Amino acid sequence: MIDSHIHLSYKFFDQNFPYIEYVGEEFKIISDGCREALIEEMKSCGISCCIEPAIDVDSNELILKLSKESDGFIYPAIGNHPTRCIRSKIRDFKRVRDFSKRDGIIAIGETGLDYHYERKEQHRLKQKIWFQWQINLAHNLGLPLILHIRQADEDAVKILRRNRKKLHGGVCHCFCGGADMAKIYTEEFGLCLGIGGTLLMKPDYRNQLERAVITTPVEYLILETDGPFVKPERPDDVSGKKWTKARNTSLILPAIAEKIAELKGMAVDDVIRITDENVRRVFKIKKLTEDV
Ligand SMILES: [Zn+2]
Numbered sequence: 535m536i537d538s539h540i541h542l543s544y545k546f547f548d549q550n551f552p553y554i555e556y557v558g559e560e561f562k563i564i565s566d567g568c569r570e571a572l573i574e575e576m577k578s579c580g581i582s583c584c585i586e587p588a589i590d591v592d593s594n595e596l597i598l599k600l601s602k603e604s605d606g607f608i609y610p611a612i613g614n615h616p617t618r619c620i621r622s623k624i625r626d627f628k629r630v631r632d633f634s635k636r637d638g639i640i641a642i643g644e645t646g647l648d649y650h651y652e653r654k655e656q657h658r659l660k661q662k663i664w665f666q667w668q669i670n671l672a673h674n675l676g677l678p679l680i681l682h683i684r685q686a687d688e689d690a691v692k693i694l695r696r697n698r699k700k701l702h703g704g705v706c707h708c709f710c711g712g713a714d715m716a717k718i719y720t721e722e723f724g725l726c727l728g729i730g731g732t733l734l735m736k737p738d739y740r741n742q743l744e745r746a747v748i749t750t751p752v753e754y755l756i757l758e759t760d761g762p763f764v765k766p767e768r769p770d771d772v773s774g775k776k777w778t779k780a781r782n783t784s785l786i787l788p789a790i791a792e793k794i795a796e797l798k799g800m801a802v803d804d805v806i807r808i809t810d811e812n813v814r815r816v817f818k819i820k821k822l823t824e825d826v
Contacts, residue, residue, distance in 0.1 A: 536813045537584035537784035539758035543596040546762040555785035563780045587611035587643045587680045590618035591626045594633040611641035616648040619664040640817045642672035643680025679704035716746035720754040728758040734766030
C-alpha cells in the first residue's frame, strides 16, 4: 500500500505522541509512539512508501532531509500550501525554485486554492499568484501537481483550464466533492482523486464523496491519509479529548481501501493493487524488485 499524502516531518510527529491505527476493523489509539517507531510500524504493516508534500516554505527543507534519511520510503514534493502563501515573501519564490532543483523530487505541491479561511480578496489573489507560479514550475520540470482545493472549485477549474497544456497529471488531494466535480478533475484534466479520512467520517460529511467514489473509475483513485490530519469518525469507546490529541497515520489506509471496495463492489486486494499502480504511474515511482 502507498500513502500518497502524509506529513511525516510535521511537528505533530516530533517527540512522543498518541496515534491511530486500524486493527480488527476498529480504530485504536497507540498511546505512546515516536516518528521512527511509526515509520517502522508502517513498513511492517505493508506500507511500501509514501509521498510527503510541502506545507510552508520552510517545510521543504525538513521534508528533503527526512526523505534522504528514509532510504526510498518517503518521496518528497516541493511547494507552498495555499493557506501559507499569505505569509510568504518575494524571496520565497526563489527558495521554492531552489528546493525544486534538488534530487528525487516527484511532484510540486501542495498548491491550489483554499477559501475556507481566506475570505479577503487580496489573500485569495496571493493564493492565485502562487498557484499559477507553481503550475509553471511543475510544467518547466515536467512534474505532476499535488492540488489542495477547498471551497474554491470554480476559481481552481478556471485556472486549470487556462493552463491545460501545462499540466503533467497529478492529484486533487483530500477530494471531498461530489460526482460532478470528480468528473471534471478526472476526465477534463486527467487528475486522480486522493481519497482519505473523509470517506470514514459521519454520513453528513461523506455522502457526496461516496457518490463520487461510486461513479469515478478506480483508475482515477489513489489512497491517502493527510496524517496527522483528517481523522476518521471517532469510535464510541474513545473520548473526544483522546481522539483530538491522537495523530492520524498511514495505518488507517486498509480502512479506506475497504470502504472503497464496499462502495464499488470490488475486492479489497484489487482496490489496493490498482490504486498503488495509479500512484506509481502518476508520480513515476518505480516498483522495487523485493516489493511485490
Ligand atoms: Zn496535506
